[in-house]
Amino acid sequence: MTASANPAVESFHTQHAPFGAFASFSIGLVGSPGGFGQSLRGAGRQNVYVGYRTADRGALWQMLPFFRPPQSNEVAFTGADPGNSVAPSGFEMLEPARYERTLGWASDTWRAESGRFGFSLLSPFSQLPDPATLSRTAARFALAPVVTGWIEFDNRTGKTPVELMFGVGELDRLQRPVQDAGLDLPGFAVGPDFGYATARSSAVGQRLGFDVFAPKFRDYRGVHVIGGESALTFAVPAGQRKRFPLVLGFYQGADVTTGIPVRYAYAQFFKNLEDVLAHGLANRAKYEKIAAQRDRELARAKLDADQKFLVAQAAHSYLGSTELLWYKGKPLWVVNEGEYRMMNTFDLTVDQLFWELEWTPWAVRNVLDQFVDRYSYTDKIVAGGKLVPGGISFTHDMGVLNHFTPAGHSSYECDHLHGCFSHMTMEQLLNWVLCAVTYAEKTGDVKWLRRRQSVLLACAESMRRRDNPDPKKRDGVMKHDSARCGLDGSEITTYDSLDVSLGQARNNLYLSVKTLGAWVLLEQAFKRLGLKDDSAAARATADLLAKTVATKFEPDTQSFPAVFEKGNRSRIIPAVEGFVYPLYLGIKGATDRKGRFAALFDLLSKHLCGILQPGVCLDGKSGGWKMSSTSTNTWFSKIAISQHVVRELFPEAMTDAARAADRVHADWQRRPGCGEHAMCDQINSETGVTCGSRYYPRGVTTILWLRE
Amino acid sequence: MTASANPAVESFHTQHAPFGAFASFSIGLVGSPGGFGQSLRGAGRQNVYVGYRTADRGALWQMLPFFRPPQSNEVAFTGADPGNSVAPSGFEMLEPARYERTLGWASDTWRAESGRFGFSLLSPFSQLPDPATLSRTAARFALAPVVTGWIEFDNRTGKTPVELMFGVGELDRLQRPVQDAGLDLPGFAVGPDFGYATARSSAVGQRLGFDVFAPKFRDYRGVHVIGGESALTFAVPAGQRKRFPLVLGFYQGADVTTGIPVRYAYAQFFKNLEDVLAHGLANRAKYEKIAAQRDRELARAKLDADQKFLVAQAAHSYLGSTELLWYKGKPLWVVNEGEYRMMNTFDLTVDQLFWELEWTPWAVRNVLDQFVDRYSYTDKIVAGGKLVPGGISFTHDMGVLNHFTPAGHSSYECDHLHGCFSHMTMEQLLNWVLCAVTYAEKTGDVKWLRRRQSVLLACAESMRRRDNPDPKKRDGVMKHDSARCGLDGSEITTYDSLDVSLGQARNNLYLSVKTLGAWVLLEQAFKRLGLKDDSAAARATADLLAKTVATKFEPDTQSFPAVFEKGNRSRIIPAVEGFVYPLYLGIKGATDRKGRFAALFDLLSKHLCGILQPGVCLDGKSGGWKMSSTSTNTWFSKIAISQHVVRELFPEAMTDAARAADRVHADWQRRPGCGEHAMCDQINSETGVTCGSRYYPRGVTTILWLRE
Secondary structure, eight states: OGGGTOTTSOOOOEEEOOTTBSEEEEEOSTTOOBEEEESOSSOOOBEEEEEEEOGGGTTOEEEOSOOOOOOOTHHHHHTOOGGGOOOOOSEEEOOGGGEEEEEOSSEEEEEETTTTEEEEEEOOOOOOOOGGGOOHHHHHHHHOOEEEEEEEEEETTOSSOEEEEEEEEOSSSOOEEGGGGTOOSSEEEETTTEEEEOOOOTTEEEEEESOSSSOOOOOTTSOOTTSOEEEEEEEEOTTEEEEEEEEEEEOOOSOOOBSSOOEEGGGGTOSSHHHHHHHHHHTHHHHHHHHHHHHHHHHHSSOOHHHHHHHHHHHHHHHHHEEEEEETTEEEEEEBOGGGOBBSOHHHHHHHHHHHHHHOHHHHHHHHHHHHHTSEEEEEEEETTEEEEEEEEEOSOSEETTEEOOTTOOSSOOSSOSSTTSOOHHHHHHHHHHHHHHHHHHHOOHHHHHHTHHHHHHHHHHHHHHHOSSGGGOOSSOOOOBGGGOTTOOOBOTTTTSOHHHHBOTTBHHHHHHHHHHHHHHHHHHHHTTOHHHHHHHHHHHHHHHHHHHHTOBTTTTBOOSBSSTTOOOOBGGGGGGGHHHHHHTOHHHHOTTSTTHHHHHHHHHHHHHHSSBTTTBOTTTOOBOSBTTOSEEEHHHHHHHHHHHHHHOGGGOOHHHHHHHHHHHHHHHSHHHHTTSSOOEEETTTOOEEEOOSOSGGGGGGGGGGO | OGGGTOTTSOOOOEEEOOTTBSEEEEEOSTTOOBEEEESOSSOOOBEEEEEEEOGGGTTOEEEOSOOOOOOOTHHHHHTOOGGGOOOOOSEEEOOGGGEEEEEOSSEEEEEETTTTEEEEEEOOOOOOOOGGGOOHHHHHHHHOOEEEEEEEEEETTOSSOEEEEEEEEOSSSOOEEGGGGTOOSSEEEETTTEEEEOOOOTTEEEEEESOSSSOOOOOTTSOOTTSOEEEEEEEEOTTEEEEEEEEEEEOOOSOOOBSSOOEEGGGGTOSSHHHHHHHHHHTHHHHHHHHHHHHHHHHHSSOOHHHHHHHHHHHHHHHHHEEEEEETTEEEEEEBOGGGOBBSOHHHHHHHHHHHHHHOHHHHHHHHHHHHHTSEEEEEEEETTEEEEEEEEEOSOSEETTEEOOTTOOSSOOSSOSSTTSOOHHHHHHHHHHHHHHHHHHHOOHHHHHHTHHHHHHHHHHHHHHHOSSGGGOOSSOOOOBGGGOTTOOOBOTTTTSOHHHHBOTTBHHHHHHHHHHHHHHHHHHHHTTOHHHHHHHHHHHHHHHHHHHHTOBTTTTBOOSBSSTTOOOOBGGGGGGGHHHHHHTOHHHHOTTSTTHHHHHHHHHHHHHHSSBTTTBOTTTOOBOSBTTOSEEEHHHHHHHHHHHHHHOGGGOOHHHHHHHHHHHHHHHSHHHHTTSSOOEEETTTOOEEEOOSOSGGGGGGGGGGO
């Protein structure tokens, strides 16, 4: 692992991903391969060759450090002793100090030779209407499984020609010229699955063989198809500045999923990989324009450089996890859960909500409908050791690695457990309510909300029953576990892998405040639907719950306990997470510090001021935010939400130390401890090394920062 | 690599492969994973769990050593320190001494506990008519991408129940119950691509999770879909003997090739993986019957145990390289070249000919037609430094790793070379002639031969011109290189990776005798076609060539030089390879020691008697056959052909030392030096370690032995 080499060096993979293709071209980790990856749980394993050759560098190729010099596969053919295999030479690996990398919101650019050499990959994204409504042309543009980019050199002051190189290499899967599949462009592909190309030009050379630096064997057209390592070269004459386009494409045309066997949406609009590559090249200017616009927007945002980096890196990993399928003539939306590859994990949907409502609001509705139609269930709950009717809820996810699990069941949740892998019935129930109402309020899609009115009402009833089946005994807090856990199990929250302070659902501070947020939203939604009584009842429950939570405050410590049971005294930041929804929707009554929840706000303010301190919820060693005072496992995407809520609602808690953590959080992600796996979520707050949730989409909660 | 652990232990992977699916389930190498592999260049990387648990073994699972205990992936979810990850326990890995393995022609069986435990995988093959002519039912039976097998325990003397296990595990690609795709059987699959199942039975249990030995987490149906490791368990009550069926299936439904984009033939007859698994299970008895028949045939053959092993192992690797595609309503046959995965390498076609004429003669014709229709070309040749018309020939191969190269060009051949990767124009020209005539004579398909009569005539003319463009100067030996090599290159033979003794085509002993064989066959074919003049001319050329070769004999050494140039004094066994074709076809006149080639036979006999000696063409250290006296790189498939020719035509050369080598050759293949890669072809004759051509189909030349 490169991580150990020099942990302070900026070194991280970034996923360069088309929208909805569950595919990435990953590069950036110093000294490491990457490249094309289809539905992987981490970066690919291809050598990536990017560099240039000038006369003043002794004619050695100057290469970005994104490959490991392969032992040539030549010996497998020549029968020679592998010990005598000559590794490629003729190049120098650029040390990180010799190049500069700039990650934009939709671009990633490397510069060297005082900026004269440049290489950039773009992954533009923009506001996309429901794909079901798109014209064929618009669909091709929006859904093309393509990443564009360019490579350039400013040789205006040069006296000799300069050569540029872009290529990839992998011995397990060989490459072939894209021309061989009828596309008259320079470029190479692996099977029908992925590849790259550039525009036709006399300046372009093609290399395919055992060694891209010194191809020994050339066939009638100058390549060796059995070689496995390929590159395009580009000649820049002395006295000129030249930029060459690059297109990287993916394609899977057949059913890719099981359980529900479906294809990618893009397969409706593209014939094959060559179609994708040709389209990408023809439309590259339009893609570049969008990428540049996104880059400008982020550059102009009122965020510090560390925050901007985090926003940019998060967007890239999110895109790499998106998967737009096509089922019975309609879009089917999936976000895969990073390294775990669980599909539409509801815990992520509710957090990525803020991102998706900006760019693809129909995706939120799509997932909510999937949850109702296939992944809802009605359970019983355990009350006094007996099973009594519970209510509707939703599964944790819809399957894993392109397998849709059977209706009503997730891939994750198991029975008879108290910790990780148990059921999250209450959590997912809240998630549906929060997503549904936030979607409808933000987009104004009251028509959809009305169509789902009965679900919303069932959710409210289900929430109440999980407090107490007996209306007279209710205080707003969830206290009854789903019978799906079994009599010997209990529900967990999304924070399952932290310590018990956040793991248990019953009597949980985080979940209680999230429940409060849900009731506030239900109050709003029922009002919108003209359901006055239900709205009033929701409001009353919210008020009751706020009061109940307030009673849990510990006067001695001036804090809330994480769990209202067994003398728990963990301190948690997500105590305020539940307020992000009313805050996002601008529900003033519920977010006014002097309004109906003033008493609770005052206590939460004390709580936050007390815990956002070094040694409590700021890590004593690193200074990073810790979700829980008693766990060194902290989650970046959740930090981002909390930061937003704290800065907006509880600014008094933002001490200098709390503010300084932006740098810490960014360093975690851009150093090899996380950077090996692109965006990471679960991080050891002492070391900055990821401990789970690698290659992860959820960092896009950072989009909330752009609202501040 | 396990190879270094104990090189003397019997330890080898075997490919268990359906016909024509370019897929294998590989297991057998001690201490190594294997499992399902689709179009790979070596064994898969899955843990394979096969074992049993009895009370008298302390209830520990007794496992065949075909997996590496995985660090549980649980920690990736729980955020725990990977250092604290608990590797699976509750099992013992069986030492090789504790089990017995029997490889049959179409089966591979492991026994332990004095034979009470048994596990077997079957890969039946049989004489198959042209798939274009098969009924749907027959096609489904013949082309099903399925491997069947069984697992059993004889617990008749047991006092407690016994459990059996079969499973696989891989973290990169997770598994799912096959039921979820609508097949009501116990079993698991990876995506839509491959999987395994058994028959429904109350004795069968299903495990899917992080750890098959002690699944900690179970969902509503007892599995954990995110886990990545799966197994079926089978209960055998005390007092009973029980055998349970296993089916292992593959499926790829979309186009798998580029250049010519086509699908597997089986995709015409099977809907998906579940269809394959259900079919395999329903038809297992029929498949078992065929496998048993093949096993019996080999067992009864007049071969020693080492030879039988070699015949059996070869058949398995051959099947794993076969690929039957379906193009415009007709079969398109490909054999992939082992680790190189070049398609229909003609050097292999001509050797696998003897196998394919037994089981799938239409496959030979299919490839010959492909060579004519897409992979033939007409070149010029170099004569006196000038380019003059050459004639028809054929490419070395048709592409690589499912990519069909452009018409008229191989993936392998490059220009301007003298050694490896140069053109093989003369070699492939001979290969077409030899395959075409052998096919037509063996099958009696004169109709096809007549359709290809013009090609055959063009081949004869092309052969003559490569001798000398001037008919008056001809002596039968190829002396002019194809202009495809360039003026600075020269043709090579198939023995490219051996030393120059076999590499150069021009004035080459091996190629001259092979040319002689081709003229003998052309004489026969032209006669069959009623082309009397051409037949007579072919006969005359054969006689001329035989005389020419005889003049190359060195009276001082009583041997032939490998190359009739530059004082070469290497000694080669394939001096007699070219006689295998007339021998196979029973062309008496050409194989009678006292017939028309008597003089040449006498000299070749002296040659063979002189070189089949330790230190010359029997390796001084190992005793194995060496193709060339001056190279330690020897090729098993070619040894097998030579052995056949020597035993049949030159029995006087079979000394005890030459005969004893069967054991050596078998040990090479069944020890880790080769065994890691199933059947290997290029082997270091001193060490027995493979130096190329791994996972290789060509060992089926051993089928010639069954004719002795």
